[in-house]
Structures are given as structure tokens and as C-alpha cells.
Amino acid sequence: MSRHKQQPQRGGHPGPGHGPMGSMVTGEKAKDFKGTLKRLLRYLKPRRNHLIAVFIAAILSTVFSIVGPKLMGNAITELFEGMYAKFQGIPGAAVDFTEIGKILLLLAGLYVLSSLFTYLQQYMMAGVAQNTVFDLREDVNQKLEKLPLKYFDSHSHGDTLSRVTNDIDTIGTTLQQSLTQFITSIVTIIGITVMMLSISPLLTLITFLSLPVSMFVIQPILKRSQKHFAKQQKSLGQLNGHIEELYTGHQVVKAFGHEKIAAAQFDKVNEELYSAGSKAQFISGMIMPLMFFIGNLSYVLICIVGGILVTNRSISIGDIQAFITYSKQFTQPIMQTANIANIIQATVAAAERVFELLDEEEEIKENTNASLTRAKGAVTFEHVDFGYGEELLIQDMNIDVHPGQTIAIVGPTGAGKTTMINLLMRFYELNGGKIKIDGVDIRDMPRGDLRKNFGMVLQDTWLFNGSIKENLAYGKEGAADEEIYAAASTAHADHFIRTLPEGYDTILNEEASNISQGQKQLLTIARAVLADPPIMILDEATSSVDTRTEVFIQKAMKRLMEGRTSFVIAHRLSTIKDADLILVMDQGKVIEQGTHTELLEKNGFYADLYNSQFSEPAAG
Structure with missing residues (x-):
């Protein structure tokens, strides 16, 4: 294998079963294993009858399979004794093929029944697993709708998505596959032990002695391989992070000529991954040969002792054959049980992450004392205090x-402009004071009623995978085509949309990267126009369009804002000259307010901010 062509795996850790013995790399452990397991089992409680049926099917399937070697041994004994008697010249001696046929027919029937019950248990368990996962996803989806904006601001989107998708998938896979395997393995271990004891307790003792010997031999190897597997996963995570970073910013890497440095960094991390991976695989690869060697020594002892017992007529030759089959099968369910124990640890850890999400603090319950169908547009902030933590940002x-009125909000970065809008939309709860719409406290009305009265156009555009028409219609449920076209025309988006090959039926990809950033912004403005709200919020709405398009949008916005209360956050102060009121914010406080002319005449903070954007100081 070329040392520099090892392909990185997706994700930062292997799935269950990767590692020595297919199982010995333990994943993340749950903080509260018992509590999380009990809570997960509560999701299975409504399907306990199905689980009982699965358990019975697993037991029957395994029992029918376990009896097989014993019946095969009886057939071999029947054949051997008939041939032996015939060889001894006993008159009338012959092989009883009729009896052998009956045994083989019964054996075939048992295997058919075993397969049938295996299918039934898998089919029923698939239903249990999928229904349980369905309930979990429903609960998580409902929870996400109730979480406040501060949760999404304080948690990475990737982590939240991982809990909703990967962690729940892990739970579903374990329920569907590992749970039935665990039941089958336990029943198999018990059943094989009983069958071996029924044949020969002495041979069973020899088989059991091989287990501690195996564990004694492989334990030091496991410890050494664990260290290298941990290093492998660390290197793999670094390699994935390096690749993601480079491919995300590949234009910057090329622009600054850092290709060689990036390649050298890749080679260094890839070399570490190769070294750790090869050592881990080499050391862990010694385990199976050693176990086979110890197992073969056990078979040799069984054959020697079994041969002596056969010559003493203590057991039949068919029983020896059956016992060897059982002894070979005995280690497999033990390995599976150890593997599943690790998988269950990882699954409970995944369930704990899902339950942590479900336990997050929700938005404060709504008061429905007041109702607001369509606001007139009066907005009042009364002694409002707010902070994201203990320290207040707005006082x-x-x-x-x-x-x-059109209200412009200006100020340096971090002044609290966007925070003010978030409070107005009740994305965050106040620390003190009141915000009123038409004289009604926004905490006394349903959030849905409040937000229906607002239209938002943000600096960061958001469009979903679908047609342009569907994206525009997002602003108004049941919007007619004529309304959509009129809104697009008002936002100066109609022309560029009709120049596209599919027009309004053009499908936007997931990131809407098949249209320009300015065109995206025009679509979000058209969507807000279509919604026709009484209050508009524009957060740097024209920042991503060219100067000529900006003029068109300003005219469209002027028509749109007529008769509506509008809040405009702007960095380009030339765009808010006509605002009825300009609020100048700094460190969470309104330090100046007035019209454009009034603020310039004061020659204060706003005048400095405005004049700094032009080469020459602007006169009032």
C-alpha cells in the first residue's frame, strides 16, 4: 500500500465493530448509563408485545439451530455402528438408512423452522426499531420548534444535526441488528453449554479452560492496540479537519500560493495516520491467529480425550462429532456478546446526546391573553434591559x-443593532422592561401572531432547495402566480428570473449557488414584498447587490415601506438619509437620535460615522 495514498474515512471515528476482534475499540461512554438506558427503554414500552414475540422467535430459532449438530451426530453414530457391525461380520448387520433418513428429514425440518423464526424475529424487530426511531425523530423535531434562538446561537449546527441524524440512526441500527444478536448470542451460549454438558462434562471443562487462556494471552495485545487505535482516530480527525478546511477555502489557498505548504501539512498528518493505523492493524491482527491456535489446541485435547472415551464406550463417535461442532460454535456468540456490549455503550452515549437535546430549556410558554391580527405599526421600548449572559448589553x-415611520439603526459592530431586532421579534426574552406593539406587551400575545406582522430581509440570505416560485411563495401561503410575479417585479427580480432557462420554475440547489449573491438577495426581498407585513425589518438588505441594483431596490423599498413601520439596519449611511428617525447605538445604548440633518448639525458620533465614509466631510 502506498504510504501517501491512504484515503481518509468520512467522520471522526469508526463504526461499531472496527478494531481488534471487530469490537474492542470502545466509543464514547455515557455519563449516566443506567438513567439513559431506562429512558430509552421507555420508548420501547408501547411495543413490549412485539418485543416479547421477537424474544420468543429468537429463542425458538436458536434452539432449533442448536439441536442440529446433536441430530447430525446421531445420524453419524447410526451409520458408524451399522458399518462397524457389518465389518465385524455380524449376521444380518446393515446400515439402517431408513432411520438415518428420518433423522436427516427431522434435521432439515428444524433448520427450515430455525430460518423461518429468524426471518420473523428480524421482520418484527425492524418494525419495532423503525417505529421507535420515528417517535424519537418526532419528539426531537417538536423540540427544535420550541427551542429559543439562544440555543442555536450557542450550539454548532453540525452538532445539532449530528444528534438528529447520526445519533438517532445509531439507536435504530442497534435496535434492529444488535438487540436480536444479543438475545440470540445469550440463548446460544446457554443452549450450547447445556448440549455440551449433556454429552460430556469432562470435554466441556476442557472447552471452558481455553477461554481464560485466550483472554490471558490477548489482554496485553488489546492494551497495546488500543493505544494505537486511539492515536489513529486522533490523526484521522486531524486529517479530516485539514481536508475540510482546505477544500472549503481552496480559493484562498490558491490565491496566496499555499498549495505546497498545505500538501506538506497533509503529508505529515497522513504519515502519522499511516503509522498509527499500520501498527494498530498489525498488533490487533495477531489476536485472531492466537485465538485460533489456542482453539486448535483445545480441539486436539478434545479429540484425544474424546477418542479415549469412545474406545471406553463412554460416548458415541457421533457425540464426539457433535461436541467438536459445539466447541467451534461456542466462541462465536461470546465474541458477539463482547462486541454488542461495546455497541450498546456507544448507543447509550448516542441516546444520551439525543436526550440532552430533548431536555434543553424551551421558550417561555406563551400567554394568549391578547391577540394581534394585523398591527397598525406603533412600537414602544420601555426601559428595556437585555444581556446574553450576566452582563447587560442593552440597558x-x-x-x-x-x-x-421608517427607523434607521446605525452604529459600530457589536453596538446591539441586530440584538434589538431579535428582541422585537421575541427571539430572546427581556431581562427587564417591556416591548409593546400597538400598546400590547409582546409577551401577552402568541409568538405566531406577533411574527406574522413582521417581514424580514437579512444580510445572510436563506433559500431552500426548490423552484424560484416555491421560494417566493414561502412568504405567503396560497399565493397566486400573479401575486408572485408582481412581488418579483417590485423587487426588480422579475427580469433576471425570466432570463433563466426555466424562468420561475428554475430549481435552486441546496446552497442556491446556481445564482449570484445579489440575485439571492433580490429573491429574499421579493419574498418579503409578497408577505405584505405591516412592519418591515431590513438588516443590511442591499449589502450584496451592485450600486445600480441598489438604486432600484431603494426605490422599490420606498414604495414598499409606504404606510408601514420599517426598521432599517444600515452600515452605508447614504441609504438612510430619508429615514424619519435615526437611532445611533453604541455599546447597547441609544446615544443619539433624530433625522439625518439634525444629527449632522449636532456634529457628534453620527456625524463622525457619516463623514468617515466619504473622502470629504459632508455638509448638512
Whole structure:
């Protein structure tokens, strides 16, 4: 294998069964194993009858399979004794093929029944697993709808998606596959032990003695391989992170000529991964040969002792054959049980991550004392205090906005402009004070009623995988085509949409990368136009369009904002000259307010901010 062509696996850790003996790399362990397991079992409680049926089917399937070698041994004994008697010249001696035929027919019937019950248990368990996973996904989806915005701000999207997809998939896979294997393995171990004891307790003792010898031999190897497997996973995570970083920013890498440095870094990490992986695989690869060697020594002892017992007529030759089959089968379910124990650890850890999400603090329950169908647009901030943590970002904010006014919010980065909008939409709860719409406290009305009165156009565009028409219609349920076309025309998006090969039926990909950033912004503006809300929020809505398009949008927005209360967050101060009121924010406080002309005449913070954007100081 070429040392520099090892392909990185997706993800940062192997799935269950990767590692020595297919099982010995333990995954993340649950903090509260018992508590999480009990909670997971509660999801299985409504399907306990199906689980009982699965358990019975697994027992019957395994029992029928275990009896097989014993019957085969009886057939061999019947054949051997008939041939032996015939060889001894006993008159009338012959092989009783009729009896052998009956045994083989019974054996075939047992194997058919075993296969049938195996199918039934897998079929029923698939239903149990999928229904359980369905319930979990439903609960998680409902939970996500109730989580406040601060949860998504404080948790990475990748981690949340991993809990919703990978962790729940892990639970489903374990329920569908590992649970039935665990039941089967336990029944097999018990059944084989009983069958071996019924044949010969002495031979059973020899078989059992090989287990501690095997564990004694492989334990040091396991410890050494674990260290290298851990290093392998660490290197694999570093390699994946390096690759993701480079491919995400490949244009920057090329622009600054860092290809050789990036390749050298890749080679270094890949070399570490190769070294750790090869050592881990080499050391762990010694385990199976050693176990086979110890197992073969056990078979030799069984054959020697069994041969002596056969010559003493203590057991039949068919029983020896059956016992050897059982002894070979005995180690497999033990290995499976050890493997499943590790998988269950990882599964409970995955379930714990899902339950942590389900236990997150939800949005404060709504009061439905007041209802707001369509607001007039009066907005009041009364002594508003707010902070993301213990330290307050906004203190004692007081604003009085009349219906139809355009309010511009300006200030340096981190001044609290977007925070103010988040509070207005009730994405966050206040630390103190009140925000009122038309004189009604926003905490006294359903969030749905409140947010229906707002239209938002953000700096970060959001479009989903679907047609342009579907993306625009997102702003208004049941919108007619004529309304969609009119909204697009108002936002100056109609022309570019019709120039596309499929027009309004053009499908946007997942990242909407098949249209430009400016065109994306035009679509989000058209979507807001279609929604026709009484209050508009524009957060740097024109930041991603060219100067000529910006002029068109400003005209469209001016028509759109007529008769509506509008909040405009802007960095380009030339775009908010006509605002009815400009709020200048710094460190969470409104330090200046007034019209564009009034603020320039004050020659304060706003005047400095405005003049800094032009080569020459602007006169009032």
C-alpha cells in the first residue's frame, strides 16, 4: 500500500465493530448509563408485545439451530455402528438408512423452522426499531420548534444535526441488528453449554479452560492496540479537519500560493495516520491467529480425550462429532456478546446526546391573553434591559415609534443593532422592561401572531432547495402566480428570473449557488414584498447587490415601506438619509437620535460615522 495514498474515512471515528476482534475499540461512554438506558427503554414500552414475540422467535430459532449438530451426530453414530457391525461380520448387520433418513428429514425440518423464526424475529424487530426511531425523530423535531434562538446561537449546527441524524440512526441500527444478536448470542451460549454438558462434562471443562487462556494471552495485545487505535482516530480527525478546511477555502489557498505548504501539512498528518493505523492493524491482527491456535489446541485435547472415551464406550463417535461442532460454535456468540456490549455503550452515549437535546430549556410558554391580527405599526421600548449572559448589553432603552415611520439603526459592530431586532421579534426574552406593539406587551400575545406582522430581509440570505416560485411563495401561503410575479417585479427580480432557462420554475440547489449573491438577495426581498407585513425589518438588505441594483431596490423599498413601520439596519449611511428617525447605538445604548440633518448639525458620533465614509466631510 502506498504510504501517501491512504484515503481518509468520512467522520471522526469508526463504526461499531472496527478494531481488534471487530469490537474492542470502545466509543464514547455515557455519563449516566443506567438513567439513559431506562429512558430509552421507555420508548420501547408501547411495543413490549412485539418485543416479547421477537424474544420468543429468537429463542425458538436458536434452539432449533442448536439441536442440529446433536441430530447430525446421531445420524453419524447410526451409520458408524451399522458399518462397524457389518465389518465385524455380524449376521444380518446393515446400515439402517431408513432411520438415518428420518433423522436427516427431522434435521432439515428444524433448520427450515430455525430460518423461518429468524426471518420473523428480524421482520418484527425492524418494525419495532423503525417505529421507535420515528417517535424519537418526532419528539426531537417538536423540540427544535420550541427551542429559543439562544440555543442555536450557542450550539454548532453540525452538532445539532449530528444528534438528529447520526445519533438517532445509531439507536435504530442497534435496535434492529444488535438487540436480536444479543438475545440470540445469550440463548446460544446457554443452549450450547447445556448440549455440551449433556454429552460430556469432562470435554466441556476442557472447552471452558481455553477461554481464560485466550483472554490471558490477548489482554496485553488489546492494551497495546488500543493505544494505537486511539492515536489513529486522533490523526484521522486531524486529517479530516485539514481536508475540510482546505477544500472549503481552496480559493484562498490558491490565491496566496499555499498549495505546497498545505500538501506538506497533509503529508505529515497522513504519515502519522499511516503509522498509527499500520501498527494498530498489525498488533490487533495477531489476536485472531492466537485465538485460533489456542482453539486448535483445545480441539486436539478434545479429540484425544474424546477418542479415549469412545474406545471406553463412554460416548458415541457421533457425540464426539457433535461436541467438536459445539466447541467451534461456542466462541462465536461470546465474541458477539463482547462486541454488542461495546455497541450498546456507544448507543447509550448516542441516546444520551439525543436526550440532552430533548431536555434543553424551551421558550417561555406563551400567554394568549391578547391577540394581534394585523398591527397598525406603533412600537414602544420601555426601559428595556437585555444581556446574553450576566452582563447587560442593552440597558434602559426607551424608543417610541409611530405607525408608518421608517427607523434607521446605525452604529459600530457589536453596538446591539441586530440584538434589538431579535428582541422585537421575541427571539430572546427581556431581562427587564417591556416591548409593546400597538400598546400590547409582546409577551401577552402568541409568538405566531406577533411574527406574522413582521417581514424580514437579512444580510445572510436563506433559500431552500426548490423552484424560484416555491421560494417566493414561502412568504405567503396560497399565493397566486400573479401575486408572485408582481412581488418579483417590485423587487426588480422579475427580469433576471425570466432570463433563466426555466424562468420561475428554475430549481435552486441546496446552497442556491446556481445564482449570484445579489440575485439571492433580490429573491429574499421579493419574498418579503409578497408577505405584505405591516412592519418591515431590513438588516443590511442591499449589502450584496451592485450600486445600480441598489438604486432600484431603494426605490422599490420606498414604495414598499409606504404606510408601514420599517426598521432599517444600515452600515452605508447614504441609504438612510430619508429615514424619519435615526437611532445611533453604541455599546447597547441609544446615544443619539433624530433625522439625518439634525444629527449632522449636532456634529457628534453620527456625524463622525457619516463623514468617515466619504473622502470629504459632508455638509448638512
